[in-house]
Each structure stands twice: as structure tokens, then as C-alpha cells.
Amino acid sequence: MLAALSLHASWSIMSAMEPLPAVIWSPEARRELPELAHGRHLVLDYFAARCCGRNVSVGDLHLRWMAADRPVGDEFLALRAPLGLDAYVQRDLLDVLEAARGRITMRGWRWLRHPIVEVEDGAAWLDFIGACRTRSPLRH
Numbered sequence: 001m002l003a004a005l006s007l008h009a010s011w012s013i014m015s016a017m018e019p020l021p022a023v024i025w026s027p028e029a030r031r032e033l034p035e036l037a038h039g040r041h042l043v044l045d046y047f048a049a050r051c052c053g054r055n056v057s058v059g060d061l062h063l064r065w066m067a068a069d070r071p072v073g074d075e076f077l078a079l080r081a082p083l084g085l086d087a088y089v090q091r092d093l094l095d096v097l098e099a100a101r102g103r104i105t106m107r108g109w110r111w112l113r114h115p116i117v118e119v120e121d122g123a124a125w126l127d128f129i130g131a132c133r134t135r136s137p138l139r140h
Contacts, residue, residue, distance in 0.1 A: 021080045022089050022097045026105035029115055033106075034084030036115075040065040041072060042087040044079065044104075044117060048129050059129035061093070061117040063104070100124035 023044070033042065043066050048059035066072065072088050081087035089097070096102075100119035107116050119125045 022094050022102065023079065023117070024101065024103040025082055026103060028106040029104045030082040032113070033104075033115060034082055037065075037085050039068045041068060042066075042081070042085060042115070043072065043076060044087065044089040044093065045076075046090060046093060059125075061102075061119070061125075063115045063117060096124055096128040100128075 043064050044061065045064065046059060046061050068086070075091050076088040077091050077094070079087040079089040093102075097119075100121040103118045103120070104115055105118060106113055108114050
């Protein structure tokens with residue numbers, strides 16, 4: 001735990017200097033996303049909520065495009081991304097994406113093709129959702 005905390009602290013300091021390596025980019029994402037960007041930013045965010053009397057948590061990771069002229073919020077940090085793509089990650093996700101081995105890849109065919117986030121270690125994601133604050137991406 002201490003190692004994770006010190007790593008996160010160093011990422012916060014590094015974020016002002018260089019993008020963070022929080023996720024793995026699949027070869028398809030590296031190739032296709034810069035072409036799909038059209039000058040927009042790719043933002044990695046999450047949704048989290050409690051339900052059923054607060055004993056059950058639900059959540060999801062999601063990617064969305066944001067116009068380049070819209071400011072990216074202070075809670076987002078630059079993410080190391082393929083050349084030609086500006087990407088940002090919500091700062092709460094740094095440790096869980098590293099621990100769960102988060103990966104951005106592409107799914108769907110033709111006009112339905114879109115980026116998704118996969119986690120190799122689902123238990124790390126479930127622990128994060130169970131412990132995190134309620135968050136709605138619709139407010140950001």
C-alpha cells in the first residue's frame with residue numbers, strides 16, 4: 001500500500017511535466033483513435049453509485065470525446081497516448097487502472113466501432129467501486 005501511495009504521489013508531481021502511463025493501448029486503439037479524434041480530446045472517466053440500501057455498488061469506466069476548445073477539468077490528468085491523440089484520465093482512476101492493468105481497445109464494426117476500457121483484474125475494479133465516492137459523469 002505504501003508503495004502505491006508513493007507511486008501515486010510521484011505521478012501527481014510528474015503530471016505537470018509529462019503524461020501518465022496509467023493504461024495499456026491495444027495496437028488497434030493506437031492505430032484508429034488518432035484518426036477518430038478530429039482534434040478532440042479523449043477522456044477516461046467513471047461512474048459509481050450505491051443502490052439497494054447502500055450495500056451494493058455499481059460502476060463503469062467509460063471513454064468520451066471532448067471538444068478541444070472545452071477546458072478539461074482539474075480532476076483530469078494528461079494520459080500518455082498514441083501520437084496524434086490527446087487523452088486525459090480522472091485522477092481517482094490512476095491507482096486502480098495500474099493495479100487492474102487497464103487497457104484501451106476497440107470494439108464494434110464499421111460506424112459502430114468505438115473505444116472501450118478493459119481491466120484484467122476485475123477484483124481490483126470491484127474493490128475500487130465498493131470504496132469510492134458516488135460519481136456521475138453527467139455532471140462533468
